Amino acid sequence: MLLRSFLVISLLSLLALGPKPKPKAPATGAPAAGVPATVTMTKAVLQDKIKGGWAGQVIGCTFGGPTEFKFNGTMMNDYQPIPWYDGYIKKTMIENVGLYDDLYMDLTFVDVFEKKGIDAPVSEHANAFAKAGYMLWHANQVGRNNILNGMKAPESGHWLNNPHADDIDFQIEADFSGLMAPGMPNTAVQLGDSIGHIMNSGDGWYGGVYVGAMYALAFVSNDVNYVVREGLKTIPAQSTFHQCIADVIKWHGQYPNDWKRTWLEIQRKWADDVGCSDGVFAPYNIDAKINSAYIVLGLLYGQGDYTKTMQISTRAGQDSDCNPSSAGGILGVMLGYDKIPADWKLGLKEAEDIDFKYTTMSLNDVYGIGMKHALQVIGRNGGQVTGDKVTIAVQTPKPVRLEQNFTGHYPTEKSGINKDLTDEYTTRFDGIGFVLSGDAKPNKQTGQYEYESDYTAQVEVYVDDTKLETARLPASFTRRRYDLTWKYQLAPGPHTLRLKLLNPNKNATVRLRNLIVFGNKPILARY
Known part of the structure; x- marks a missing residue:
């Protein structure tokens, strides 16, 4: 059975890849109008x-897990195998619990809605998110650290307070908003707005807005072209996020049989990462725009075929578990659970009663809770629930407000420091902003790093002899700051950065890693 299933998926994979002489007709359903x-x-x-x-998210996350960030700046070759077999979902949920951050992050907010009601204030969501036991990265971790240090949303997700504000974080955890608002993309946006600003803003927020809108529209249309295009109407046309996805739609029209050509066009125009300290001047790219482009790539070229959609959104690379998770979830809504191909549900039922790590909810639990919340939201937004029938008041998507991060800021330099801060450190740079990556960690104990510690390093940060802040750097991995310090919107020109460690500790190390400098013009504009 295992071998047969693997061979079936492998065969389907080969069929899903490569150009075809004719584009497949759009999935039938609601007209494009x-x-x-x-x-x-x-x-x-x-x-x-x-x-x-919900099941589609689990399937996509599981399928793409082994390839996550192993193909950066390159698509995955056709001959690259991706495992899939009966029992694989259950095995992964038990042995690789951290893979499902897409799910247990979603469920943090679902749980707050369940316990505190649909109108729960953002503070409830922020506190639940910040104090949860799971590990976080990028915009999520900076947002968590900001919340734990007294900052509130939306400031916690604003790019001036969060260098990772354009990262993918809210995009991977916004599924709940569309699943709660069937046929109502504007309501989905409202449900996720304040939550998304806990950790993101600008294009990072738009990623979640767009994914939530596509989920909502997938309840009332079986046409992926319609869902992709209508969902984009929630994003302001002036934003770089909208421009990126509009390009993907355009290139799909130009090269309808060749997803790889569109991938190359995406890479050529949209591969630059501006904010993330890990992605600047590196093939690694966790920016929401390009990863959302890969979701759309899978949906448009998959045209309702689950295998094609999963294969393409995964083989596009970068965050290749989150992207098929979103694409698989959106298409899962459109098809419905029963019509997801059987080979993709191999062993799923055996995993549906397993609680996701850091939660008390399984898939079977969230199926019921999700239905309860959707009925409430439908009733509150002009719909009706009568006996066995549900009538949805369908909404026409409206654009949200314009937010654009890092305007006028262009990475110009990334220099390695790679030193421990034991007392003071001084360096100079020329630009209008900087991010200094670094952290505090407990020293090795019993041959391995301890992840939790009560120590919090305090580092005074001076720019041009003016005190910028006293940075608090918890050595605890779950409470860490992620980047050591940063500042944007400085006057153009040379600056001096000085750090002073106030409370060194023999059991912990403060490490300075890289200095990223921003100028007011792109590098090529200098020549």
């Missing part, structure tokens, strides 16, 4: 779609 003002379905159909959305 739109959908009716109201859509009525049975509760059973609605539940099936909600199940498809």
